[in-house]
Amino acid sequence: MSVNVSDLKIQFADLKYEQLLAEKYFIETCFSKKFESLTSKQKLKNLYYQIIKNTPQCEGITMIDCHLPQVGCDANGNSTTSTTTTTTSI
Amino acid sequence: MLKSELSIEASSTFNRKVLRIFDTSHYCKNEDIENYLIEVLPVNKTVWLTFHVQKGFSLVLNSSNLGYNRASSIGELLFLPDGIYEIKQSFNPNTHTANFYYHLRTTEINLKISNERDKLYSNKCNLSNEDFNKNMSELDNIEGYVKAAKFKVEEKLEKNEGIELYKWAEKLLEKYTNECQC
Numbered sequence: 001m002s003v004n005v006s007d008l009k010i011q012f013a014d015l016k017y018e019q020l021l022a023e024k025y026f027i028e029t030c031f032s033k034k035f036e037s038l039t040s041k042q043k044l045k046n047l048y049y050q051i052i053k054n055t056p057q058c059e060g061i062t063m064i065d066c067h068l069p070q071v072g073c074d075a076n077g078n079s080t081t082s083t084t085t086t087t088t089s090i
Numbered sequence: 091m092l093k094s095e096l097s098i099e100a101s102s103t104f105n106r107k108v109l110r111i112f113d114t115s116h117y118c119k120n121e122d123i124e125n126y127l128i129e130v131l132p133v134n135k136t137v138w139l140t141f142h143v144q145k146g147f148s149l150v151l152n153s154s155n156l157g158y159n160r161a162s163s164i165g166e167l168l169f170l171p172d173g174i175y176e177i178k179q180s181f182n183p184n185t186h187t188a189n190f191y192y193h194l195r196t197t198e199i200n201l202k203i204s205n206e207r208d209k210l211y212s213n214k215c216n217l218s219n220e221d222f223n224k225n226m227s228e229l230d231n232i233e234g235y236v237k238a239a240k241f242k243v244e245e246k247l248e249k250n251e252g253i254e255l256y257k258w259a260e261k262l263l264e265k266y267t268n269e270c271q272c
Protein backbone atom coordinates (compact mmCIF):
# COMPACT_ATOMS: atom_id res chain seq x y z
CA MET A 1 0.00 0.00 0.00
CA SER A 2 1.45 3.37 -0.97
CA VAL A 3 1.89 5.99 1.72
CA ASN A 4 0.77 9.57 1.14
CA VAL A 5 3.56 11.69 2.60
CA SER A 6 1.36 14.78 2.62
CA ASP A 7 -1.17 12.99 4.86
CA LEU A 8 1.60 11.89 7.19
CA LYS A 9 2.87 15.46 7.44
CA ILE A 10 -0.61 16.71 8.26
CA GLN A 11 -1.07 14.00 10.91
CA PHE A 12 2.30 14.93 12.40
CA ALA A 13 1.46 18.65 12.45
CA ASP A 14 -1.96 18.05 14.03
CA LEU A 15 -0.52 15.83 16.74
CA LYS A 16 2.25 18.31 17.46
CA TYR A 17 -0.34 21.08 17.69
CA GLU A 18 -2.13 19.00 20.34
CA GLN A 19 1.15 18.94 22.22
CA LEU A 20 1.31 22.74 21.97
CA LEU A 21 -2.23 23.06 23.31
CA ALA A 22 -1.30 20.90 26.28
CA GLU A 23 2.02 22.64 27.00
CA LYS A 24 1.09 26.24 26.27
CA TYR A 25 -2.56 26.49 27.25
CA PHE A 26 -2.78 23.45 29.57
CA ILE A 27 -5.70 22.16 27.54
CA GLU A 28 -6.38 18.50 28.10
CA THR A 29 -5.13 16.56 25.11
CA CYS A 30 -3.47 13.20 24.66
CA PHE A 31 -0.25 14.96 25.76
CA SER A 32 -1.66 16.21 29.06
CA LYS A 33 -0.03 15.01 32.26
CA LYS A 34 -3.13 13.10 33.22
CA PHE A 35 -2.95 10.99 30.10
CA GLU A 36 0.77 11.22 29.60
CA SER A 37 2.18 8.10 28.16
CA LEU A 38 4.73 7.18 25.58
CA THR A 39 2.00 6.62 23.03
CA SER A 40 1.57 10.17 21.68
CA LYS A 41 5.28 10.93 21.68
CA GLN A 42 6.03 7.57 20.14
CA LYS A 43 3.38 8.22 17.50
CA LEU A 44 5.08 11.51 16.61
CA LYS A 45 8.42 9.73 16.24
CA ASN A 46 6.86 7.02 14.10
CA LEU A 47 5.14 9.55 11.84
CA TYR A 48 8.35 11.52 11.40
CA TYR A 49 10.26 8.36 10.59
CA GLN A 50 7.68 7.47 7.93
CA ILE A 51 7.82 11.00 6.43
CA ILE A 52 11.61 10.77 6.11
CA LYS A 53 11.44 7.22 4.75
CA ASN A 54 8.85 8.02 2.09
CA THR A 55 10.09 11.42 0.90
CA PRO A 56 11.74 11.08 -2.51
CA GLN A 57 15.37 12.13 -2.42
CA CYS A 58 15.25 14.28 -5.54
CA GLU A 59 17.08 17.51 -6.14
CA GLY A 60 16.39 20.37 -8.50
CA ILE A 61 14.47 19.88 -11.67
CA THR A 62 15.20 16.14 -11.72
CA MET A 63 12.22 16.06 -9.38
CA ILE A 64 10.09 16.09 -12.51
CA ASP A 65 11.19 12.53 -13.11
CA CYS A 66 9.66 11.51 -9.83
CA HIS A 67 6.17 12.46 -10.93
CA LEU A 68 3.98 9.87 -12.50
CA PRO A 69 2.31 10.80 -15.77
CA GLN A 70 -0.83 12.77 -15.16
CA VAL A 71 -4.26 12.18 -16.56
CA GLY A 72 -4.36 13.57 -20.08
CA CYS A 73 -0.67 12.84 -20.81
CA ASP A 74 1.02 9.60 -21.75
CA ALA A 75 4.24 8.36 -20.18
CA ASN A 76 6.31 10.55 -22.52
CA GLY A 77 4.40 13.70 -21.73
CA ASN A 78 2.50 13.61 -25.03
CA SER A 79 -1.09 14.53 -24.84
CA THR A 80 -3.65 11.76 -24.99
CA THR A 81 -7.32 11.92 -25.80
CA SER A 82 -9.35 10.53 -23.01
CA THR A 83 -12.04 8.11 -24.14
CA THR A 84 -14.47 6.55 -21.77
CA THR A 85 -16.10 3.24 -22.54
CA THR A 86 -19.08 2.36 -20.49
CA THR A 87 -20.03 -1.26 -20.20
CA THR A 88 -23.41 -2.03 -18.88
CA SER A 89 -24.06 -5.41 -17.42
CA ILE A 90 -27.50 -6.78 -17.87
CA MET B 91 -8.64 20.04 -22.55
CA LEU B 92 -5.13 18.95 -21.62
CA LYS B 93 -3.31 20.61 -18.80
CA SER B 94 0.23 20.55 -17.61
CA GLU B 95 0.44 20.15 -13.87
CA LEU B 96 2.33 22.97 -12.19
CA SER B 97 4.27 22.56 -8.98
CA ILE B 98 7.28 24.07 -7.27
CA GLU B 99 9.50 23.35 -4.31
CA ALA B 100 11.65 25.57 -2.15
CA SER B 101 14.98 24.02 -1.30
CA SER B 102 15.86 23.73 2.35
CA THR B 103 19.09 25.52 3.06
CA PHE B 104 21.28 26.92 5.81
CA ASN B 105 22.18 29.84 3.56
CA ARG B 106 20.57 32.81 5.25
CA LYS B 107 20.86 35.08 2.21
CA VAL B 108 18.98 33.10 -0.42
CA LEU B 109 15.76 31.28 -1.06
CA ARG B 110 15.78 28.96 -4.08
CA ILE B 111 12.54 27.97 -5.73
CA PHE B 112 12.66 25.30 -8.39
CA ASP B 113 10.29 23.77 -10.90
CA THR B 114 8.80 20.34 -10.22
CA SER B 115 5.98 20.62 -12.77
CA HIS B 116 4.91 17.98 -15.22
CA TYR B 117 4.39 19.39 -18.71
CA CYS B 118 2.37 18.04 -21.59
CA LYS B 119 4.68 18.28 -24.61
CA ASN B 120 2.29 19.99 -26.98
CA GLU B 121 1.09 22.62 -24.55
CA ASP B 122 2.59 26.07 -25.11
CA ILE B 123 3.89 27.66 -21.97
CA GLU B 124 3.90 31.41 -22.47
CA ASN B 125 4.15 34.30 -20.07
CA TYR B 126 5.33 31.87 -17.40
CA LEU B 127 5.37 33.80 -14.11
CA ILE B 128 6.40 33.30 -10.52
CA GLU B 129 4.96 35.93 -8.23
CA VAL B 130 6.18 36.28 -4.66
CA LEU B 131 4.81 38.12 -1.65
CA PRO B 132 7.74 38.24 0.77
CA VAL B 133 7.47 38.35 4.56
CA ASN B 134 6.41 41.77 5.91
CA LYS B 135 5.68 43.09 2.40
CA THR B 136 2.41 44.10 0.80
CA VAL B 137 3.44 44.16 -2.85
CA TRP B 138 3.72 41.06 -5.04
CA LEU B 139 6.94 40.79 -7.06
CA THR B 140 6.90 39.20 -10.51
CA PHE B 141 9.62 37.00 -12.04
CA HIS B 142 9.55 35.70 -15.61
CA VAL B 143 10.70 32.09 -15.77
CA GLN B 144 10.92 29.16 -18.16
CA LYS B 145 10.24 25.43 -17.90
CA GLY B 146 12.63 23.75 -15.48
CA PHE B 147 13.48 27.02 -13.79
CA SER B 148 15.56 27.46 -10.68
CA LEU B 149 14.85 30.87 -9.22
CA VAL B 150 17.21 32.27 -6.61
CA LEU B 151 15.65 34.96 -4.46
CA ASN B 152 17.61 37.29 -2.21
CA SER B 153 17.13 40.50 -0.25
CA SER B 154 17.88 42.57 -3.36
CA ASN B 155 15.44 41.05 -5.83
CA LEU B 156 12.81 40.72 -3.07
CA GLY B 157 13.04 44.46 -2.41
CA TYR B 158 14.45 44.45 1.12
CA ASN B 159 17.54 46.42 0.08
CA ARG B 160 19.61 47.41 -2.96
CA ALA B 161 22.74 45.30 -3.19
CA SER B 162 25.43 45.30 -5.83
CA SER B 163 27.45 42.44 -4.36
CA ILE B 164 26.83 39.31 -2.31
CA GLY B 165 28.35 41.02 0.71
CA GLU B 166 25.60 43.60 0.71
CA LEU B 167 22.79 41.09 0.77
CA LEU B 168 20.76 40.91 3.97
CA PHE B 169 19.64 37.74 5.70
CA LEU B 170 16.16 36.79 4.55
CA PRO B 171 13.70 36.68 7.41
CA ASP B 172 11.96 33.51 8.51
CA GLY B 173 8.21 33.56 7.94
CA ILE B 174 5.60 32.90 5.29
CA TYR B 175 6.41 33.66 1.65
CA GLU B 176 3.32 33.49 -0.56
CA ILE B 177 4.00 32.28 -4.08
CA LYS B 178 1.91 32.20 -7.27
CA GLN B 179 2.87 30.15 -10.33
CA SER B 180 1.07 30.62 -13.64
CA PHE B 181 1.30 30.77 -17.41
CA ASN B 182 -0.88 32.24 -20.11
CA PRO B 183 -3.89 32.53 -19.54
CA ASN B 184 -2.50 33.29 -16.10
CA THR B 185 -5.71 33.81 -14.19
CA HIS B 186 -6.86 30.31 -15.21
CA THR B 187 -3.63 28.45 -14.54
CA ALA B 188 -2.49 30.08 -11.29
CA ASN B 189 -1.34 27.84 -8.45
CA PHE B 190 -0.84 29.25 -4.97
CA TYR B 191 1.64 28.12 -2.35
CA TYR B 192 2.76 29.09 1.11
CA HIS B 193 6.41 28.60 1.96
CA LEU B 194 7.39 28.85 5.60
CA ARG B 195 11.07 29.72 5.74
CA THR B 196 12.71 28.26 8.85
CA THR B 197 16.39 28.75 8.03
CA GLU B 198 17.15 31.08 10.93
CA ILE B 199 15.65 28.89 13.64
CA ASN B 200 17.08 25.70 12.10
CA LEU B 201 20.54 27.26 12.25
CA LYS B 202 20.07 28.14 15.90
CA ILE B 203 18.95 24.58 16.71
CA SER B 204 21.89 23.19 14.77
CA ASN B 205 24.31 25.45 16.69
CA GLU B 206 22.85 24.29 19.99
CA ARG B 207 23.31 20.66 18.92
CA ASP B 208 26.93 21.37 18.04
CA LYS B 209 27.50 22.98 21.43
CA LEU B 210 25.89 20.04 23.15
CA TYR B 211 28.09 17.53 21.32
CA SER B 212 31.27 19.49 21.98
CA ASN B 213 30.38 19.64 25.67
CA LYS B 214 29.40 15.98 25.88
CA CYS B 215 32.29 14.96 28.14
CA ASN B 216 31.32 17.55 30.75
CA LEU B 217 27.75 16.37 31.02
CA SER B 218 26.18 13.32 32.60
CA ASN B 219 24.45 10.92 30.25
CA GLU B 220 21.16 11.94 31.75
CA ASP B 221 21.73 15.66 31.13
CA PHE B 222 23.00 15.03 27.62
CA ASN B 223 19.96 12.93 26.71
CA LYS B 224 17.59 15.41 28.32
CA ASN B 225 19.05 18.31 26.32
CA MET B 226 19.11 16.31 23.11
CA SER B 227 15.50 15.29 23.61
CA GLU B 228 14.50 18.92 24.19
CA LEU B 229 16.21 19.97 20.95
CA ASP B 230 14.37 17.17 19.12
CA ASN B 231 11.15 18.44 20.62
CA ILE B 232 11.83 22.00 19.45
CA GLU B 233 12.82 20.82 16.00
CA GLY B 234 9.56 18.86 15.86
CA TYR B 235 7.63 22.07 16.50
CA VAL B 236 9.45 23.78 13.63
CA LYS B 237 8.70 20.89 11.27
CA ALA B 238 5.06 20.84 12.39
CA ALA B 239 4.83 24.60 11.76
CA LYS B 240 6.13 24.06 8.24
CA PHE B 241 3.70 21.20 7.56
CA LYS B 242 0.76 23.18 8.96
CA VAL B 243 1.50 26.14 6.68
CA GLU B 244 2.63 24.34 3.53
CA GLU B 245 0.49 21.20 3.52
CA LYS B 246 -2.60 22.34 5.39
CA LEU B 247 -2.48 26.06 4.52
CA GLU B 248 -3.22 26.97 8.14
CA LYS B 249 -1.09 30.06 8.54
CA ASN B 250 -2.12 31.06 12.07
CA GLU B 251 -1.59 27.65 13.66
CA GLY B 252 1.68 27.29 11.77
CA ILE B 253 2.98 30.61 13.04
CA GLU B 254 1.84 29.72 16.55
CA LEU B 255 3.85 26.49 16.39
CA TYR B 256 6.87 28.40 15.05
CA LYS B 257 6.70 31.03 17.80
CA TRP B 258 6.33 28.34 20.45
CA ALA B 259 9.46 26.67 19.09
CA GLU B 260 11.28 30.03 19.30
CA LYS B 261 10.17 30.47 22.90
CA LEU B 262 11.27 26.96 23.88
CA LEU B 263 14.63 27.49 22.19
CA GLU B 264 15.11 30.74 24.09
CA LYS B 265 14.32 28.93 27.33
CA TYR B 266 16.65 26.10 26.38
CA THR B 267 19.60 28.41 25.65
CA ASN B 268 19.18 30.09 29.04
CA GLU B 269 18.90 26.86 30.99
CA CYS B 270 21.19 24.57 29.09
CA GLN B 271 24.37 23.67 30.96
CA CYS B 272 26.43 23.65 27.81
